[in-house]
Amino acid sequence: MGGSKKNEQRAARERLRAERAAAARKAKVRGRIAISGTVVLGLALAGGVGWYVAQPDADAVAAEQDFVAPAHTSGKDGTVVAYGKGDARHTVSVWLDPRCPFCAGVETGLGKTMKKQADQGTYKIEYHFATFLDGSLKGKGSKRALNALGAAVNESPEKFMQYLGVLYANHPEKETDDKFGSTATLLELADKVDGLRTPAFNKAVKELTYMPWVDKVSAAFYESGETGTPVVKLDGEKVNVLSGKGIDSITPEQFTKLVEEKFKG
Numbered sequence: 001m002g003g004s005k006k007n008e009q010r011a012a013r014e015r016l017r018a019e020r021a022a023a024a025r026k027a028k029v030r031g032r033i034a035i036s037g038t039v040v041l042g043l044a045l046a047g048g049v050g051w052y053v054a055q056p057d058a059d060a061v062a063a064e065q066d067f068v069a070p071a072h073t074s075g076k077d078g079t080v081v082a083y084g085k086g087d088a089r090h091t092v093s094v095w096l097d098p099r100c101p102f103c104a105g106v107e108t109g110l111g112k113t114m115k116k117q118a119d120q121g122t123y124k125i126e127y128h129f130a131t132f133l134d135g136s137l138k139g140k141g142s143k144r145a146l147n148a149l150g151a152a153v154n155e156s157p158e159k160f161m162q163y164l165g166v167l168y169a170n171h172p173e174k175e176t177d178d179k180f181g182s183t184a185t186l187l188e189l190a191d192k193v194d195g196l197r198t199p200a201f202n203k204a205v206k207e208l209t210y211m212p213w214v215d216k217v218s219a220a221f222y223e224s225g226e227t228g229t230p231v232v233k234l235d236g237e238k239v240n241v242l243s244g245k246g247i248d249s250i251t252p253e254q255f256t257k258l259v260e261e262k263f264k265g
């Protein structure tokens with residue numbers, strides 16, 4: 001009789017524990033949905049709400065951490081990564097998704113040119129990021145790559161620029177390939193940037209330190225009104241930097257001409 005009573009009490013405790021766990025999961029889901037109506041709408045349009053809500057994995061847990069923006073970021077919640085001289089008269093704004101092959105085409109084709117011109121003071125670059133491909137294609141490569149980029153800019157804007165170039169130079173051929181979802185891959189690619197693999201960088205990539213920041217950067221993309229990537233604007237005016245030939249960008253010479261025409265005088 002005593003054993004039966006103990007079993008009943010144990011079963012009751014298990015039920016209570018299960019109910020609390022279910023309530024906690026629902027609260028987390030509600031919290032994520034409430035982060036931004038625009039984010040949820042954007043993910044829904046991308047077909048990703050079911051995936052995002054249904055995956056209580058390490059990325060979702062990391063998103064519940066205390067928010068911290070990487071050093072050397074700007075704008076509300078540090079959602080903009082700027083590179084170049086702060087007093088530059090002109091601004092080139094760039095929107096990218098880490099998994100986007102056309103973004104890879106733009107970065108590999110024009111990234112070095114943009115960096116050189118920013119270093120010369122022709123303009124400063126403001127990078128904005130999206131992660132909608134994780135929702136529409138399933139996966140976590142966009143967010144994890146952006147978390148790693150946050151860890152890179154926390155080291156320095158120069159390290160960020162180098163790592164951004166390395167990621168896109170080693171971009172998977174198909175956007176359905178969630179290559180950047182691998183922590184090991186992100187760390188191996190970081191080895192190609194001299195001095196990037198500091199203890200702080202390694203920790204941030206492994207522990208997804210900047211995932212709450214990643215979510216705010218993602219939300220800022222939807223709030224911006226942009227509907228896709230890549231987007232490049234010269235002082236707020238959108239310009240076409242795609243060649244129309246696959247994922248290739250226009251040539252550095254063609255881009256330089258656009259810059260000179262827009263920024264003349």
